[in-house]
Amino acid sequence: MKRFTKETYKKSGMSPGSLIHIGDKKIEQPLISFFNYDEANCMEKQDASMENISPVNTSDLTAWININGIHDAGVIEAIGKHYNIHALTLEDIMHTGQRPKVEEFEDYLYVVIKMLTFEEGQDKIHSEQVSFILGDNFLVSFQENHGDVFDAVRERIRKAKGRIRKKKADYLLYALMDAIVDNYFLILESLGDRIESLEEEMLGTSHQTTLVTLHNIKQELIFFRRQVWHVRDFLNVLEKGDKPFFQESTTLFLRDLHDHTVQVIDAIESYRDLLTGMQDLSLSHTSARMNEVMKILTIISTIFIPITFLAGVYGMNFKLMPEIDKPWAYPAFWLIVIVVILGMVFFFRRKKWL
Amino acid sequence: MKRFTKETYKKSGMSPGSLIHIGDKKIEQPLISFFNYDEANCMEKQDASMENISPVNTSDLTAWININGIHDAGVIEAIGKHYNIHALTLEDIMHTGQRPKVEEFEDYLYVVIKMLTFEEGQDKIHSEQVSFILGDNFLVSFQENHGDVFDAVRERIRKAKGRIRKKKADYLLYALMDAIVDNYFLILESLGDRIESLEEEMLGTSHQTTLVTLHNIKQELIFFRRQVWHVRDFLNVLEKGDKPFFQESTTLFLRDLHDHTVQVIDAIESYRDLLTGMQDLSLSHTSARMNEVMKILTIISTIFIPITFLAGVYGMNFKLMPEIDKPWAYPAFWLIVIVVILGMVFFFRRKKWL
Amino acid sequence: MKRFTKETYKKSGMSPGSLIHIGDKKIEQPLISFFNYDEANCMEKQDASMENISPVNTSDLTAWININGIHDAGVIEAIGKHYNIHALTLEDIMHTGQRPKVEEFEDYLYVVIKMLTFEEGQDKIHSEQVSFILGDNFLVSFQENHGDVFDAVRERIRKAKGRIRKKKADYLLYALMDAIVDNYFLILESLGDRIESLEEEMLGTSHQTTLVTLHNIKQELIFFRRQVWHVRDFLNVLEKGDKPFFQESTTLFLRDLHDHTVQVIDAIESYRDLLTGMQDLSLSHTSARMNEVMKILTIISTIFIPITFLAGVYGMNFKLMPEIDKPWAYPAFWLIVIVVILGMVFFFRRKKWL
Amino acid sequence: MKRFTKETYKKSGMSPGSLIHIGDKKIEQPLISFFNYDEANCMEKQDASMENISPVNTSDLTAWININGIHDAGVIEAIGKHYNIHALTLEDIMHTGQRPKVEEFEDYLYVVIKMLTFEEGQDKIHSEQVSFILGDNFLVSFQENHGDVFDAVRERIRKAKGRIRKKKADYLLYALMDAIVDNYFLILESLGDRIESLEEEMLGTSHQTTLVTLHNIKQELIFFRRQVWHVRDFLNVLEKGDKPFFQESTTLFLRDLHDHTVQVIDAIESYRDLLTGMQDLSLSHTSARMNEVMKILTIISTIFIPITFLAGVYGMNFKLMPEIDKPWAYPAFWLIVIVVILGMVFFFRRKKWL
Amino acid sequence: MKRFTKETYKKSGMSPGSLIHIGDKKIEQPLISFFNYDEANCMEKQDASMENISPVNTSDLTAWININGIHDAGVIEAIGKHYNIHALTLEDIMHTGQRPKVEEFEDYLYVVIKMLTFEEGQDKIHSEQVSFILGDNFLVSFQENHGDVFDAVRERIRKAKGRIRKKKADYLLYALMDAIVDNYFLILESLGDRIESLEEEMLGTSHQTTLVTLHNIKQELIFFRRQVWHVRDFLNVLEKGDKPFFQESTTLFLRDLHDHTVQVIDAIESYRDLLTGMQDLSLSHTSARMNEVMKILTIISTIFIPITFLAGVYGMNFKLMPEIDKPWAYPAFWLIVIVVILGMVFFFRRKKWL
Secondary structure, three states: OHHHHOOHHHOOOOOOOOOOOEOOOOOOOOEEEEEEEOOOOEEEEEEEOHHHHOHHHHOOOEEEEEEEOOOOHHHHHHHHHHHOOOHHHHHHHHEOOOOOEEEEOOOOEEEEEEEEEEEOOOOEEEEEEEEEEEOOOEEEEEEOOOOOOOHHHHHHHHOOOOOHHHOOHHHHHHHHHHHHHHHHHHHHHHHHHHHHHHHHHHHOOOOHHHHHHHHHHHHHHHHHHHHHHHHHHHHHHHHOOOOOOOOHHHHHHHHHHHHHHHHHHHHHHHHHHHHHHHHHHHHHHHHHHHHHHHHHHHHHHHHHHHHHHHHHHOOOOOOOOHHHHOOOHHHHHHHHHHHHHHHHHHHHHHOOOO | OHHHHOOHHHOOOOOOOOOOOEOOOOOOOOEEEEEEEOOOOEEEEEEEOHHHHOHHHHOOOEEEEEEEOOOOHHHHHHHHHHHOOOHHHHHHHHEOOOOOEEEEOOOOEEEEEEEEEEEOOOOEEEEEEEEEEEOOOEEEEEEOOOOOOOHHHHHHHHOOOOOHHHOOHHHHHHHHHHHHHHHHHHHHHHHHHHHHHHHHHHHOOOOHHHHHHHHHHHHHHHHHHHHHHHHHHHHHHHHOOOOOOOOHHHHHHHHHHHHHHHHHHHHHHHHHHHHHHHHHHHHHHHHHHHHHHHHHHHHHHHHHHHHHHHHHHOOOOOOOOHHHHOOOHHHHHHHHHHHHHHHHHHHHHHOOOO | OHHHHOOHHHOOOOOOOOOOOEOOOOOOOOEEEEEEEOOOOEEEEEEEOHHHHOHHHHOOOEEEEEEEOOOOHHHHHHHHHHHOOOHHHHHHHHEOOOOOEEEEOOOOEEEEEEEEEEEOOOOEEEEEEEEEEEOOOEEEEEEOOOOOOOHHHHHHHHHOOOOHHHOOHHHHHHHHHHHHHHHHHHHHHHHHHHHHHHHHHHHOOOOHHHHHHHHHHHHHHHHHHHHHHHHHHHHHHHHOOOOOOOOHHHHHHHHHHHHHHHHHHHHHHHHHHHHHHHHHHHHHHHHHHHHHHHHHHHHHHHHHHHHHHHHHHOOOOOOOOHHHHOOOHHHHHHHHHHHHHHHHHHHHHHOOOO | OHHHHOOHHHOOOOOOOOOOOEOOOOOOOOEEEEEEEOOOOEEEEEEEOHHHHOHHHHOOOEEEEEEEOOOOHHHHHHHHHHHOOOHHHHHHHHEOOOOOEEEEOOOOEEEEEEEEEEEOOOOEEEEEEEEEEEOOOEEEEEEOOOOOOOHHHHHHHHHOOOOHHHOOHHHHHHHHHHHHHHHHHHHHHHHHHHHHHHHHHHHOOOOHHHHHHHHHHHHHHHHHHHHHHHHHHHHHHHHOOOOOOOOHHHHHHHHHHHHHHHHHHHHHHHHHHHHHHHHHHHHHHHHHHHHHHHHHHHHHHHHHHHHHHHHHHOOOOOOOOHHHHOOOHHHHHHHHHHHHHHHHHHHHHHOOOO | OHHHHOOHHHOOOOOOOOOOOEOOOOOOOOEEEEEEEOOOOEEEEEEEOHHHHOHHHHOOOEEEEEEEOOOOHHHHHHHHHHHOOOHHHHHHHHEOOOOOEEEEOOOOEEEEEEEEEEEOOOOEEEEEEEEEEEOOOEEEEEEOOOOOOOHHHHHHHHHOOOOHHHOOHHHHHHHHHHHHHHHHHHHHHHHHHHHHHHHHHHHOOOOHHHHHHHHHHHHHHHHHHHHHHHHHHHHHHHHOOOOOOOOHHHHHHHHHHHHHHHHHHHHHHHHHHHHHHHHHHHHHHHHHHHHHHHHHHHHHHHHHHHHHHHHHHOOOOOOOOHHHHOOOHHHHHHHHHHHHHHHHHHHHHHOOOO
């Protein structure tokens, strides 16, 4: 639940643009690292401090500054001052309850996106907010925590694989977003496997716990869909090429990325339809089973209740029961019992219950 | 229910623009207070009268006139004349059944928005209508009652915190709307907590009362969503910057505010999905429980009805029942009983009922 | 049902523009009345004939001709000729199955709207079609029957209250539509009260009749919503100000009216959501009650069936039942009965049925 | 089912534009008839051959060629050559699975629409495809079978009723489409009557057959709605007046026709809502009835099971049952029985089951 | 499930534009074949190698190169270099999880579409991805496997049937897409037959397996619809004629193709509505049957439980039961039994259970 509100009360009444971290503090000390590269050169620095990154901005190289940890207002403010970032943007960076979005400012483009991971045991999708500031020749990325899906991109920069070193900061932003969206496919797959196993569980005895799991996974899909939906929306805008921070040649890649998000949403929708279908099926299973239970009860009762009555009758102690002394009485009783049973069986056969 | 119609019959047949208060009279005497400030100066007056506010309008300072209590047609009309407000606007101000909206007039912008509060005990969202008249260098706000969410803004004006004293009346309007929307997040949180506790209740024994509460909270969400939806709509229009009463620089803040409303609506939608899921789950719980009840009844009945019949048979008083005198008869009866019971247990095992 | 088709077969195969009245004939004799006014003068004539109204059209005054009764093709045709009205418009006026709409013709604007009334006893919304022909300085209104919601407007014209006498025919049209829409709020309120009382009924014992009523009211809401929806649509178009028959100053009033229809639709939607929620609740109530019934049956059966069997056993007449002669046998029987009962009670306690 | 696919496999793999009839052959021999008229003259010919119609095309009169029977590729091709019709259009004419649509070609406008009839006994809507080729001064109409709804139009042409003889081929097309759409109202009415009678059936004992009928009628409504929906769509386009084959003056009539389709769709939607409501109601009826059945069973069982047990107890043959010899025992037994019954009745009263 | 994700993890972290085949390898060796034709000449080559196809590109003839098998990065890359295809396109060709789409590049148009087949026994729709590269005078098509629906097109090229040899590569692309979409109608028909047989199954005894099949077919329809939906979308764009790779004259054919996809989607929607209706019907059947079962149980129980009690009473061994010795007692007992039975029958008659 908290995932939707992110304890926003800390902020209520604050002046807009106040730098207050909202979210869980997932890391002790903000960690700054940076790349500085063009086609020929590539410099990398882990564990940098604010002073280190100062001069890069003026050079002709592309600079990628990555900050892990967004709870320290001092660091965020320093970077904000360094790159001339609007107070509202800084506030959004520190506030982890953002929806994925793109905002254009005069000097930079601000992009928020969620890095998602699926915890199999818990059937939960965890999200980490990643913010990007895309300027003319630099990209600043903010993550909540250590660990990300960018290692393949880093490797490509280091080893000059693909076209990344030949391109500018806008392509870097694309490459990072691409890594995040590619990771969404992994989640899709985990979810797909989970649903498949649920489907099998269901064909066995439908435990009520299956339905609860199904309900939970549906909620996760709703959360997932909402995240990707917003990403798709802003990629659709970026792809149209009317944003000044993207080169023409990168637009093709954005189109490709947009296409991926459409695929993810398609799959999520399919999963939701499938889960809804499974719920309906489970409901009708339950009611069919109930029907069967009722039938057995009714068959047994309907057969035995009349003949039990008959047995009761001849257990009565009336003095004057003429048939009781007849020798044929007892066999006659059993005859009647058999006739009743056969009649009932015939009746249920005709009703297709047996 | 009344929340949707607000006893509008008082108005039917009136000439449009008639000043009739529609709503509950929540306050005895309208209370006027005002701020008058620029970057250097700040004057504040509580409990002002109409005469006090007369001259401020012509000065270069930004004036914020706040009126608590909207049931007195005389006061509203005086202010209307003072600021040249259209009769239809005055009518809307006094009529508390407005939906949130923005209307542009020649001399001013008219904004209606709802201040919402969540009463935990009652699971009810209460709303108070706030109207704003934004002119060139003044802002008039109308509230139904004492008490609002603007104290933090007032403090910022008094102490010149943030950028509020450097900006004009349009930024003040933004700041006040921001305070109202920020407050929506508090309601979200209360609702989130409430739903979470409901979810736990449900996992225990599903009392029918839980479903009623769930139904009520769903209605509140519908009401809430409707309110925020309209706010989002008009902020979307304002953000586009085509309204003459907002400075370019304020537009960025409106975009931020718009974004907040989108977040609130996202969360409300998620809550609704969640509640619907919970209802479905509760229904399937009920039907699963019924199934279990039926099974127990059927098992017990199916086992005992046949053997009770048998006991009945040998309770009959027929003279000629050959087996009744045999010494092995009674043990044989018990043997049959045990065989029937074991057979039934085996049958139910195979049906996976046991 | 008839409300959707209005016996249209009378028309099939007719040439388009044929003047055939379709609908119930609600009045014997068409009744023409008219107002003729400007700011200074006001002339009123009840029970006018076609000749009376002839000259007014050329004067500078605003003329409002009201016709009650639309079944007489002769009268309609005469007026059509008088004001140069297109045959298709005349056909629509006489055909009471119109949806609310605005149609622009060269010389006039044609507006259809429904006057609605709620019959409390029957839970039915009755509708009467009102057509308006708005020309340069005249307005012709057609009603199906005597009695309308325009008396307040007539009074305002007679007594020169408000701005109506200062304005032209377009404002008059607005005022009349405003009166009709204001009346919608009354229906909303009646519906609101009805739903509230239904909600209370439901909390008591849910009679099946409540569900039928609920179903009926839902149908009425669907009908109501459809009517207002079309009105909202065309007001939205008119408000944009691109229709030549409205003065700029009236546009503000149309915006206000449009806003009212949005409010009505909002309320109707809320009612529908509420009714749907109530239906769901009622369904889950029924199923919860069934569950309870089943539990009681199961508890009673499960306790008594085994001990009844035991009693049956010792009612058997076997010669050789050793325990039957023992003095402790009868108390032992009761002991077993008590143990079974306590065991069952314990079992049901653990299952939380008791 | 076939109605959606129309045995399209006959065509798979064919070159586009191949003239293969797809649909049921409803007529033996194609039948050509034509009208040739202007305001002064009117010539009519039944049972014409291709040679007859050859010269008309060049004259100044309006020509309406009607072909009943579309299975003969030779005839269709001859007409196609005569009027210079694109191969794709000819293919569409012979393929009866078209959706209603308008297609503009260089020399003509191609319109497809469905003539619908409701077979009361079967609750089925049957459809016949009608294609129109509208050229500058001619209209060719293709029907699948004899018999149509155009007789009134033919009569109007013959007797010069209305404005049809004064107008051109575009008005004729309008008049024919108008006749088809007018006929839709008849279907609406039949459906309305059918639903009304179903509603009454339902208030009696809800036979399962009623639900099946309801399901079938819902399918018919879906089919009906789909047909009218497409008609509405293309009329909306035509009405805008941007199609070269319509004169300005006809546009008003198209608007009227468009309005009729909106009314039909409105009514269909209302019917669907109504049917859905009826289904829900029927479901809740069933479950309410089940509840009642269960209550009766439970009341009877709960009262008699305990006292039957008691009777069983005193039917036991234990030697030592002290109370059995007491003279007050039998009356005491009845006393207990009465107390149990009264207690149960009281209990059920309190539960509001009685 | 896999159908939605296509094991995309193989790609995560790769540089965009990497040539990795994703999907099942369905074929051992890629097989290249080509056509080279104009109106006069036609050359065909099966089993061609890359060298064979080299020169064709420069000639004036239309070249159609078809590749079966897309798992060999070497072949794909060679073709990519040959026709100057963007790396992202090559990646998409090898990645079988594409949604149907059109992408415009500077030198060519890239089209992806799915060839679908319905496996009757399994009720499964299988899909094979087909990619097209449309250049100025060439078309390259990529299929996953041998076997396609293009044989009729090949025959038309070989024998110069229809207009295909007179037209360019854009018409060829249309013809191939037309063949694929025509094939969709076959699937529609198989689905229609399947649903019809399900409907009949349902009218008999509703086996739970029918519902599972119904659920599965619904999933297939969702998959089918998604595929056609995307095709319809891009055809709508192509039809508008703003894509440079299509000649004006081909646009008419694209419109026709677009129309076919609309028909397919219409039919799919109808099927879905039908299936949903069948599910509802099946549910209400189940609950009606349960109702009937309950009624029989209740009737039998309610009749026999009271009289069994009575029999129990007179089976008691109380010493002092005055009525037991009376000669009229036993007949009186039977009289009471008959009265009770008749009373019950009368009661159930009045409740319309019998």
